[in-house]
Amino acid sequence: MPVLYLIIIGAAAGFLATRIMDMRTNVLMTVAIGIGGALIGGLILRFVGALFGAAAGFVGALLGAILLIWVWKIISERR
Template identity: 65%
Template structure:
């Protein structure tokens, strides 16, 4: 089922990418560009997430802490 969704998303992405890059292609080429782009992008993204899983978690934790500090400074310390 994920492959079918990837193909559908890839076809839409190919259409959008060819329009953004101002490339004139036929429908079959546009769909093929999107499908292969989605497959390549999906594989690369999965590898990057697997490799940088710890780093991504750390970045998420830092961003969450920054948000918490901002909320605390903005709404928490009103007793001066």
């Protein structure tokens, strides 16, 4: 169940993050961005300890996905 939860939250966060950052990707990449963002954001929120619960997980996933897209754009512009 935790893996399914991660995929669902990752897909939602990835979708919102790609729209906020104006990045068009396919479904698989959107989910991967969301899951990566969830991992990054989860670590950030655990470190800060500011928010708790499922809403915090979603917020963390969204912030992490936005951060991941930002880094991705910086790296891809250098090539």
